[in-house]
């Protein structure tokens with residue numbers, strides 16, 4: 310890794326850009342890097358040249374929702390997975406976590422308030438600073454990079470066609486501390502565990518959280534009439550399960566980048582999606598206030614312009630809107646999985662969410678975060694199977710994020726096996742037949758590239774002691790560990 314640090318000693322109070330570029334050793338050649346913002350202390354403070362972090366990671370807050378607590382005991386969650394009433398508790402719990410994640414953290418960056426999740430650390434943040442240095446470490450909250458999942462170790466090809474979504478993986482302070490303490494982003498450390506015949510990395514402590522927020526950047530050069538951006542929105546799954554990337558949705562809304570004030574909690578969609586904006590109407594146009602969003606800063610824009618073709622032309626000051634966010638919590642051994650995505654009429658979101666799920670939104674969930682739908686996968690099958698020694702029987706449980714998984718086809722999900730859905734035998738090998746927990750249960754570090762190792766799949770049962778893990782190191786469900794280890 311090559312590090313360029315530039316300090317301006319002539320003006321110690323001025324904000325300076327510091328860039329750390331990781332050279333081209335990234336997974337599948339993707340550019341991964343970090344842009345840091347630093348402030349040097351005034352010389353007369355007695356701490357000259359000490360870099361001050363502009364904000365610190367804030368733990369998950371209590372949103373004070375009646376009946377919601379975090380974390381919930383594993384036994385309680387396991388009981389939830391076994392009854393229809395329990396499913397309601399699961400949906401409510403997911404809404405509580407979402408509300409807590411999107412609360413104002415009290416921290417700011419360049420004068421902009423940050424939501425709790427924005428303050429959390431990315432793998433690059435963790436790799437570039439020890440915990441002791443954290444408070445003195447300059448960071449920016451939202452450094453957009455292309456995703457590993459879409460091109461992970463060369464396995465998942467980009468199925469989104471013209472891939473334009475960007476994002477990052479993030480960890481709460483508890484998970485970040487666990488990664489640091491066990492050096493989990495070190496290939497050498499992982500290999501040492503394998504050599505010592507460990508079958509898994511040390512388990513993350515119970516309340517850990519991990520995230521994958523995904524943004525659509527509204528490139529100014531792609532705006533119609535210099536203000537409207539066409540955003541594909543999820544129309545619900547296709548009748549027959551097929552790969553269904555956003556380019557096939559044929560449903561969109563228009564984001565008015567000049568309207569920062571109007572809240573609209575239910576509105577129309579555009580089914581023509583004319584590139585010239587001729588199908589845009591007031592009903593299918595939404596102001597920025599309906600989206601969690603931020604402005605791309607100069608250094609991140611420069612970085613993205615150097616990455617793949619799709620991200621060329623992003624400029625400083627372009628808005629980025631949150632279209633999707635995956636969330637995992639280690640309240641249970643198999644983690645809880647929930648995913649959130651922007652939807653035009655949040656009272657009536659299509660599958661894999663539902664109007665019934667939307668009805669459970671707490672009153673505390675207000676503003677832009679209320680414009681998102683969710684699904685949850687706290688189990689892979691219904692009735693649920695045990696962690697080990699179970700069978701691939703029962704009703705399939707589907708939960709996927711339209712912006713991330715819907716485009717996947719059978720070749721992206723090589724470890725799929727058939728299952729049952731509504732009494733029929735189904736292949737469970739395309740994105741709309743996936744289940745977060747099934748694919749994450751397979752997560753392993755596989756330095757010998759054993760072809761027998763568990764791999765990406767659609768919804769299925771996978772026992773945590775499946776013999777196919779032999780020769781690999783299980784990574785406690787987090788694909789981002791082998792994906793980022795160097």
Ligand code: HEC
Pocket residue numbers: 456457458461478479519520521635636637646647648686708709710714722743744745746748749765766786787788789790792793
């Ligand atoms: C086909 C496999 C697959 C499916 C299905 C899948 N994921 Fe992931 N997920 C990945 C991979 C691979 C990564 C690592 C991405 C990276 O490092 O950029 C990841 C990363 C994540 C992360 C970041 C931390 C980590 O490493 O786990 C979260 C949280 C997450 N996914 C949640 C979800 C949720 C919620 C769903 C279901 C809605 C889901 N995932 C469905 C493969 C999958």
